[in-house]
Amino acid sequence: MSELLSPNTLEAVFALFGLVAVGAAVLVVTTRHLVHAALWLVVALGAVAGCFLLMSAEFVAWMQVLIYLGAVVVIVLFGFMLTRAPIGPSDDLTTQNRWAALLVAFSASAALIVLLVGGFAGTTLDLSDPTPTDAAMIGGSIFRYWVLPFEALSVLLLAALIGAIAISRLRSREV
Amino acid sequence: MHALYPLILSALLFGIGIYGVLARRNAILVLMSVELMLNAANIALVAFDVMLKDAAHAGQSLTVFVITIAAAEIGLGLAIVLLIFRQRATIAVDAMHDLGEHTPQRLTEGTHP
Numbered sequence: 001m002s003e004l005l006s007p008n009t010l011e012a013v014f015a016l017f018g019l020v021a022v023g024a025a026v027l028v029v030t031t032r033h034l035v036h037a038a039l040w041l042v043v044a045l046g047a048v049a050g051c052f053l054l055m056s057a058e059f060v061a062w063m064q065v066l067i068y069l070g071a072v073v074v075i076v077l078f079g080f081m082l083t084r085a086p087i088g089p090s091d092d093l094t095t096q097n098r099w100a101a102l103l104v105a106f107s108a109s110a111a112l113i114v115l116l117v118g119g120f121a122g123t124t125l126d127l128s129d130p131t132p133t134d135a136a137m138i139g140g141s142i143f144r145y146w147v148l149p150f151e152a153l154s155v156l157l158l159a160a161l162i163g164a165i166a167i168s169r170l171r172s173r174e175v
Numbered sequence: 176m177h178a179l180y181p182l183i184l185s186a187l188l189f190g191i192g193i194y195g196v197l198a199r200r201n202a203i204l205v206l207m208s209v210e211l212m213l214n215a216a217n218i219a220l221v222a223f224d225v226m227l228k229d230a231a232h233a234g235q236s237l238t239v240f241v242i243t244i245a246a247a248e249i250g251l252g253l254a255i256v257l258l259i260f261r262q263r264a265t266i267a268v269d270a271m272h273d274l275g276e277h278t279p280q281r282l283t284e285g286t287h288p
Contacts, residue, residue, distance in 0.1 A: 029195035101197030109190030123178040160247035
């Protein structure tokens with residue numbers, strides 16, 4: 001990263017990606033079109049992947065693109081289709097407790113920001129090392145230090161797979 | 176790069192996700208907001224990994240684990256949502272009050288059978 005972008009340019013590009021992510025995320029939770037919400041989710045998650053790349057986390061960024069943009073959004077769109085979501089705008093997508101939700105969200109964000117500014121105000125990320133964290137480094141780290149969580153996660157994925165199949169095979173009268 | 180850029184981005188995305196989870200009525204939109212909150216946690220994890228220069232890459236390994244768990248969660252969550260839709264013909268989360276202590280007065284009009 002360092003030979004491509006100077007530190008100030010890096011911060012500016014990161015702020016740009018962050019603004020895109022926050023704006024698209026706001027549209028995800030406020031838009032009145034169901035399908036548009038899924039497409040804005042693509043923009044938000046793609047901008048987050050760009051942020052990962054700027055922080056030299058190459059493998060995580062491509063995992064984000066493959067799994068979130070490739071799989072999760074497609075599954076969400078399938079869910080919209082199978083629940084017969086309307087194509088046009090829907091007026092009843094937000095419940096009447098939106099102001100309480102806004103208050104909770106605002107205070108949670110404000111508390112987190114105050115905490116983070118207080119704790120990390122002078123800290124900088126040293127991105128001068130030009131080698132990004134690629135698949136070989138993450139793979140070596142996972143299979144050297146994180147084998148037990150990895151195996152537990154594979155069992156969890158298998159359980160989720162079997163559970164999803166079992167739930168989908170239930171008929172309505174059996175529930 | 177200053178460490179506050181990714182950390183504040185993560186705090187903002189987390190707040191937006193909280194708003195979506197609490198305020199949205201469609202269950203699939205709630206699941207999407209949960210994905211936003213998980214992404215906020217991922218940004219913080221990667222930022223701390225780069226900040227601490229961890230030799231074991233704990234932050235980025237945990238991020239990969241979180242992405243995997245999120246994929247499992249959305250698959251299972253959508254299976255449950257589709258089952259509820261087949262049973263009740265609605266996925267409005269405020270129409271699911273069978274386990275509540277009292278029936279709320281205001282329902283979504285025309286969505287509950």
